[in-house]
Amino acid sequence: MEILVQNLSKKFRQEFVIRQFNYTFQSRNSYAITGPNGSGKSTLLQLLAQFTLPNTGTVEMSGVDPDLVYSQITYAAPYVELIEEYTLAEHLEILSKNNYLPSSITLETLERFIDLQPGRYKLIKNYSSGMRQKIKLGFALLSERPVLLLDEPTTNFDEQAKNWFFERLEQQRNKLIIIASNESREINFCQEKISIQEFK
Numbered sequence: 001m002e003i004l005v006q007n008l009s010k011k012f013r014q015e016f017v018i019r020q021f022n023y024t025f026q027s028r029n030s031y032a033i034t035g036p037n038g039s040g041k042s043t044l045l046q047l048l049a050q051f052t053l054p055n056t057g058t059v060e061m062s063g064v065d066p067d068l069v070y071s072q073i074t075y076a077a078p079y080v081e082l083i084e085e086y087t088l089a090e091h092l093e094i095l096s097k098n099n100y101l102p103s104s105i106t107l108e109t110l111e112r113f114i115d116l117q118p119g120r121y122k123l124i125k126n127y128s129s130g131m132r133q134k135i136k137l138g139f140a141l142l143s144e145r146p147v148l149l150l151d152e153p154t155t156n157f158d159e160q161a162k163n164w165f166f167e168r169l170e171q172q173r174n175k176l177i178i179i180a181s182n183e184s185r186e187i188n189f190c191q192e193k194i195s196i197q198e199f200k
């Protein structure tokens with residue numbers, strides 16, 4: 001499977017954030033999107049996930065209906081929020097119903113995977129920011145969708161949480177992984193490096 005991106009451009013007001021981005025992303029490969037703050041890394045991930053529309057260009061996924069590209073993608077980012085007033089179990093129920101997570105994932109599996117103490121009735125807003133980040137990443141890593149988009153995944157993580165994340169990410173090398181980052185360990189995990197500055 002591959003993602004073919006052709007002539008992708010995005011501007012906000014009159015300013016191009018990304019201009020003429022052409023690239024082919026391959027399954028079983030990993031890509032770091034790098035660039036300074038405000039250079040367009042998150043915008044590129046959002047374009048790939050079809051969260052936002054481009055001004056020009058296309059994103060095609062081999063063998064997938066163009067309107068269903070999003071259904072092949074998992075996406076974890078600081079701005080993709082959990083629902084504060086819901087519990088972990090309620091999130092799990094929604095994500096299973098939407099086929100984001102396999103129905104075989106139980107609350108116990110999830111809590112074990114993300115190393116959390118059982119808390120059936122604990123609301124998301126009562127978890128720390130690092131734990132919430134772990135929950136988001138846990139959902140993305142437990143999904144069986146073939147494309148994994150991660151925006152600054154280990155921001156706010158301590159060393160132990162970073163180790164937790166990279167051990168599990170290593171087991172996902174069969175997916176197509178794209179990480180927007182300026183953090184050396186995240187960049188070094190990836191086989192390919194793409195500087196967003198080349199597409200201005």
Ligand SMILES: Nc1ncnc2c1ncn2[C@@H]1O[C@H](COP(=O)(O)OP(=O)(O)OP(=O)(O)O)[C@@H](O)[C@H]1O
Binds near residue numbers: 040043
């Ligand atoms: N919805 C929007 N409306 C207007 N401008 C936007 C919008 N989204 C992003 N931008 C602008 O586009 C530019 C790129 O933002 P983006 O968040 O993609 O950068 P980034 O490289 O991910 O930054 P960071 O490293 O700080 O997370 C910025 O100048 C930002 O202000």
